[in-house]
Amino acid sequence: MQIASLDEEYKKLTTEMSKQKEKKHREVDNAMEQMEKEIGEIKLKHHSILQKHLDEIKQLQSLMQQTLLVLNEIEESNEVSKTIHFSSKNEEFSKLPPKVIASMPKFIPKQIEREELCSLIGKLTPLSTTLEERVFSPKKPNTSVRVLLDELEVLNTIKTGHAKICSVTCLNDEQIWTSGQTADVKCFNIQGVLQNTIRTKSGEYPNDIAVDSDGALVYSDWKTRTIYKVKNDQTEGIIMLQGWRPCNLCVTSSGDLLVTMYIDDYTQSKVVRYSGSTVKQTIQFDDEGQPLYSGNKYIKYISENRNLDICVADHGAGAVVVVNQAGKLRFRYTDHPSPTKNKPFKPHGITTDSQSRILTADGGNHCIHILDADGQFLRYIDNCGLVGPYGLCVDSYDSLLVCEYKKGNVKKIRYSK
The missing domain is CATH 1.10.287 (Helix Hairpins)
Structure with a gap:
């Protein structure tokens, strides 16, 4: 950097x-x-x-x-x-x-x-360098271990009214933002009561939404190639792209913004880290110069794990691609063999929990895959009536919020204790 x-x-x-x-x-x-x-x-x-x-x-x-x-x-x-x-x-x-x-x-x-x-x-000072001692301490999750439940519990179902709901993100423990394939982004309390609605500036549906460290809503707009910030009902463009279109978003633990994006001719995709509107990091190729992500406009949901890994659900490649904080490839997860899951694995949403577990939505097979931090399959969430799971997020209590794409619902599920 x-x-x-x-x-x-x-x-x-x-x-x-x-x-x-x-x-x-x-x-x-x-x-x-x-x-x-x-x-x-x-x-x-x-x-x-x-x-x-x-x-x-x-x-x-x-x-x-x-x-x-x-x-x-x-x-x-x-x-x-x-x-x-x-x-x-x-x-x-x-x-x-x-x-x-x-x-x-x-x-x-x-x-x-x-x-x-x-x-x-005038005077030009000489180049001066010093060495600063640093000790890296990965962000610790909870000291308590939360184990996966055999019997899942659906805590609530919020009917959002979105015809095709794509994204959900937590504003706090009591409120969530949701978006679908309309220009309206809606805020609900956890009981499902509508609190606020904002409309995108372009009138097009947002690719994705996130909440930054100040509690402001951030959304990406593929049509204007812009990432907007909404605070106190005032909308401003904070990042404008040239030749690329923004896709999905993630606010990191340090307050940076991770953005997946694809080039206009759909041949390349990449992840870019922003501090404010300044590019801090670009992740696109592995050590052999090969693309890390499929070159197309398919969704690539993104999440930062507690160990600071960057996890991308690459729908076009049918894989979860995980790199470390420096952008080096750690692993690819492409599926777990199952006699009951016969549709190709095409992940949509992705999120991580306090135990550094990775959860990704498999809409075609109506389930959620849970992986450990090293990409090992742990189990499915498939016994709570999910239909076409899409966008995901986890709240501070490790409750999972799942968008049901065609139903327009957000389900809150307890899967660990």
Whole structure:
């Protein structure tokens, strides 16, 4: 994740330097403009001095011309009085105006060494690395062991009114959100009383719903390629995709959002981890470069296990695909042989409980598969009248909530104690 964020962080650094460069360029330009203005002022002063000197010379020249004219008149005149009264101005004319010698101003560039220039611009701190001791502690479930019951108990059946219900998620121990193939997302209390209804922004049905760490509803919209957040009845887009369409969602124990998505031409699928709207991790290929998930638009429900494994119900591949927190493949579960389950295993919903058990819906065979954290089959939930189970979630008491796709019901089932 640090490597993935390097480009963005260094881009910020170069952007800061670019801003400083532009600022210094402006300062240099302003300084040069000021000096050019000073040159203009000096030029005007220089011109004024020379013009004054020229005017004095021209005035003296004019007096000389006038005197020459007078002398010419005397020379040609027969009147002696003019000659007698003539007073020579040669002495006056001999005193010429002092010659003006103005030296041109010079531009003397200041020599600045590169190091000095860098110090004027700013300072770049060196790369610094430290080692921080860490001890990994997987999230502990309950200290008490909850064993699977032989006799299951249906605690409640909530009639949601969804024609085709796909997803259920717990808001808290008393309320659940549900969604189906309509634009309405409904909130019920655990007794089945409708509490709230929100409508998707696009008017299309949501692919999936989840509740984030703040208690806000999050849903994905395949049509707008957007993941929305609904808080205080205000809807805002928090993640917008390009070239990919979001599918199913899971909020992790750390508050991150896991999103399954498929590319527009249905050839690739992947899991992306978001912190807010920032991509933290992409899970798509195994160590041999082979796709982890089937490349199609089939649903891929997702859940984080208590050991931080990421579990995906890949309907198109007919498998549950489990990777660890780093995205490395741990195992694939493709079915458990049973003489009574004759339909192909095509998982829909998936969830995990406090014992790190994995539960996945097998709609075609009207049952739920329960696996341990390492993918070993434990048992079916198939003796409580489930019809077409789809979306799943587990509450804080390890009660299982199951969507019955065509019936539009959510069944609450006790399967462990």
